[in-house]
Amino acid sequence: MKPKIILLICFSIFLMSCNVSEKIDGKYRSNFADLGFFITKIELKSDSTFHYEFSGDLSHQELDGKYIIKKKKLYLRFNKLKDETESEIVKINGKDTIVNFGNFGKTHSYELKKENEIEYHLKYKISKGKLQSYNTQTDKLVRKGEKYSINFIPITRL
Structure with missing residues (x-):
């Protein structure tokens, strides 16, 4: 009788552990500078929105959007869509051209893709509390590279 109870308890614990979803909200950043210059930071919020920041070597980009998690x-x-810019980036005032560099970094060049009925610009694999990047050209997982990495490690969890 006791072996059946122990087996039932172990099986129940196993089933419960299969249904636990990984908590993903929090702040993530590159584990070292991409190409020696660029750092990517992503803040995933519990309301399925995110803040994305890519900066380094005279380049700075900040974008917001929504995220979806499906099958890890x-x-x-x-x-914003690819190359969609703020209307306030360039203003013509008489003979002067005024450039608002604060809004200049709020654009991107990522194509809108579709997979499993999900439209997205960037895709990551969730693995052991890290985000692993997919190559935007080949759609293959980036495993490693010489002085180049777009894997992320969590900084903090909310």
Whole structure:
């Protein structure tokens, strides 16, 4: 009788552990500078929105959007489409051209893709509390590279 009870308890614990979803919200950043210059930071919020920041070597980009998680994959879709810019970036005032560099970094060049009926700009694999990047050209998982990495490690959890 006791072996059956122990087996039933172990099986119940196993089933419960299979249904536990990984908590993904929090702040993530590159584990070292991409190409020696660039750092990517992503803040995933519990309301399925995110803040994306890519900066380094005179380049700075900040974007917001929504994310979806499906089958251990994180799909990021920015609020703006490729090359969509703020109307306030360039103003013509008489003979003067005024450039607002603060809004200049709120654009991107990522194509909108579709997978499993999900539209996205960037995709990551969720694995052991880290985000692993997919190559935007080949759609293959980036495993490693010489002085180049777009794997992320969690900084903090909310």
